[in-house]
Amino acid sequence: MFQLNLKDHSPLYQQIKEQMKTMIISGALKADEKIPSVRELAQMLTINPNTIQKAYKELEQEGFIYSIRAKGSFVTPRDNILKEVRINELMTNLEKTVRELIYVQVPCQQVVLYIKKLYAEEGSTADD
Amino acid sequence: MFQLNLKDHSPLYQQIKEQMKTMIISGALKADEKIPSVRELAQMLTINPNTIQKAYKELEQEGFIYSIRAKGSFVTPRDNILKEVRINELMTNLEKTVRELIYVQVPCQQVVLYIKKLYAEEGSTADD
Amino acid sequence: MFQLNLKDHSPLYQQIKEQMKTMIISGALKADEKIPSVRELAQMLTINPNTIQKAYKELEQEGFIYSIRAKGSFVTPRDNILKEVRINELMTNLEKTVRELIYVQVPCQQVVLYIKKLYAEEGSTADD
Amino acid sequence: MFQLNLKDHSPLYQQIKEQMKTMIISGALKADEKIPSVRELAQMLTINPNTIQKAYKELEQEGFIYSIRAKGSFVTPRDNILKEVRINELMTNLEKTVRELIYVQVPCQQVVLYIKKLYAEEGSTADD
């Protein structure tokens, strides 16, 4: 389920955050679905519960999950996510990547086709 | 020339790397142009030369600059850059960003138009 | 009647307390009016009776309600409330809020006008 | 300097946050002034550095302090604080307190005079 890389320079809790986000975004975790409890996941990954706690707390602050005391943590339905700020960040990120793609002379058409392919994939599985 | 943000939590040497890369990619620094020496830049930014050293070392490893002993450091012409690895990284990065854009329901067309606009801008100034 | 927010990190029993207090203060619940029994309210909100119990117990300790065995719980008439301690708490709270308002440079007049408006509203409906 | 109450139900890190905020708001700590390092304060209060860390991190997220790696933590100048959201919270808080003051029949004039007094105090010491 999760693959942690201890050699990587990025902190464990961020790796957990990233992978959880990926699972939510990819649709592997559905809206309002329960995610593993802090202790469960800690045991699964054989790391300290505090590290999971930190990851979950930040995921909650960023709006990807919500937690209910004595119940567990759950995936925020995507329509409830505060989108505007995030979209700005994503577009800035996109711009930076594309500018470098231009620099290394990847043709426009290749990039556009790639993006259309990604949209096509998702559109058929997760739209609606 | 450089704008360092001490309050930002990203390390100074990375901020320097990023800004140097931006200047190379944007064309502000031309191929084979000399960039400031470690000591010069350290003095300009009033920070420790070790910090600059680290930034330059990584830029060289990533192929953006090359250095000649007793001469200084210079911008690698873009045709000499080892592109394949970098392109892979960029495409992976692109995929992650686009998947999240899909998740927050930004329409395909908006993304594609944005990318075409970026290509158009650069095409007229730096292409060829 | 009551709106519980499970995602909120404040305990359920406090949410119930707060809302009950608000209803008493606003006049929605009159003096000596009967409030729902523990079991009734638990059923209405589909939560554990213990949680309601805890809320009622604290409301009683703070003097907002009183209970009669085998009869139920009732709203304390406002003249019977032990006011002095509570007023001290409120004034301390007020001081803290106002000091921060000063810090973020909200002008005195704006605060004063706001308070006068609140008094005017209540004065016409519930005073006397 | 700091007074922690171990018996209090509120977490230690929040007590630290509150007191630090009070000191910033009261002007006891000036803009860009260095506050004690994580370890220093931990030693002063004889509590664990992690607890201080948590308090500082949240204070930084809320904009009251900023930290620079390998340098320390510093007070954010008040003009740089993101005010609008905070003002809304404060006004809501104010409303709740005032409504209860009305309920326990504290006269409007007493409240208004109290607020004017607070503004007068601050105005003479910290304005400009």
Place this chain on the structure above:
DNA sequence: GTGGTCTAGACCACC
């Protein structure tokens, strides 16, 4: 020396 990350193990409030 500073802030940041992590562990192992404990205790608490809530439901």
Place this chain on the structure above:
DNA sequence: GTGGTCTAGACCACT
């Protein structure tokens, strides 16, 4: 059993 808080002690990256 769940999330949240706390301790004691360790290690790391950065400057």
